[in-house]
Amino acid sequence: MIPNNDFLALTLNNPETLAPFQLEFNGGQGFVEETGILRLEPQQATDINLVLSVGIHGNETGPIELVNQLLKAILEGRFALTVRLLVIIGNPIAANRAERFCDVNLNRLFSGAWRHYEGLEVPRAQSLEQAVTRFFAGSATGSVRLHYDLHTAIRGSEYEKFVVHPFIGDAPYDLQQLGLLAASGIDAVLLSQQPTTTFSYYSSAEHGAHAFTVELGKVYPFGENDLSRFEAIRQTLITLISDASFPKLERDAIDSKLKFFAVQDALVKDHEDYQLTISEDVKNFTGFEKGYELAHSSQSQYLIKASGDAIIFPNANVPIGQRAGLVVRPMRLADLALR
Ligand SMILES: [Zn+2]
Structure with missing residues (x-):
């Protein structure tokens, strides 16, 4: 027992x-x-x-x-x-x-x-x-x-x-x-x-x-x-x-x-100097305006593609090659195939 x-x-x-x-x-x-x-x-x-x-x-x-x-x-x-x-x-x-x-x-x-x-x-x-x-x-x-x-x-x-x-x-x-x-x-x-x-x-x-x-x-x-x-x-x-x-x-x-979001992009840490531009305590699903620079490194830059796109699971403290966050985009239930 x-x-x-x-x-x-x-x-x-x-x-x-x-x-x-x-x-x-x-x-x-x-x-x-x-x-x-x-x-x-x-x-x-x-x-x-x-x-x-x-x-x-x-x-x-x-x-x-x-x-x-x-x-x-x-x-x-x-x-x-x-x-x-x-x-x-x-x-x-x-x-x-x-x-x-x-x-x-x-x-x-x-x-x-x-x-x-x-x-x-x-x-x-x-x-x-x-x-x-x-x-x-x-x-x-x-x-x-x-x-x-x-x-x-x-x-x-x-x-x-x-x-x-x-x-x-x-x-x-x-x-x-x-x-x-x-x-x-x-x-x-x-x-x-x-x-x-x-x-x-x-x-x-x-x-x-x-x-x-x-x-x-x-x-x-x-x-x-x-x-x-x-x-x-x-x-x-x-x-x-x-x-x-x-x-x-x-x-x-x-x-x-329920609110629905689709994953738009994965932010991948591509260099030791990779940085997210947001503060440590930013909440999941915080949204940004189009053109906002969300991340950059000496190799790359990520700009928000559409207003309302939001960050989730931001964490730049990961090994190179791993995910430093996801960019998600709001969508509607009506847009989903359902059964
Ligand atoms: Zn967990």
């Missing part, structure tokens, strides 16, 4: 390895597959298979505490589990150090990108890919695959809660999923325009899951999170987990709750 049904404590007490074991809960079977990886198989599963990952960045504690609470309630039988569930606490070593990562940003290592890096996160990325592969391999043909990868952001945001929607090519966007996001208190959806090496893109591209990177506000240390700020998503997750049902929102309601 998991002492006190506290999977987070078990994980942080065993950050590197944990021998696999089985447990029983409320008529279902649980499997701790390795540290921070717990699969729950309900007695009677519906056709929903849900991966909830948290702590891919070790210091993003709010969602870790949120999911640990939900898990405790399931294990104690306070509400029913009706979906297959895989819970992942991504980077326990970094969590214990209260750091985003140890050697390399784990959320850049998926879809096999770990092959090109070295460090503590490399074998972990491989393990997480394998756990997700095993989990979805155990799902029934035609069943629903979901992966919500929960994060908090380094900086403030014009939209407190937002998701990054992985690139899905010409496929339509899923209204039911957008409805779940709107009901979860998400304010904005950022639509990726190309493949990447994040965990959510991996599950979307490799396993056909509806997958999102969900940013739920700012980073705080363990114990300092105001979980009431996550109340809306907590409720939609409980409904999903216990009733296997999604919020029913009309298209107009979704349109009024």
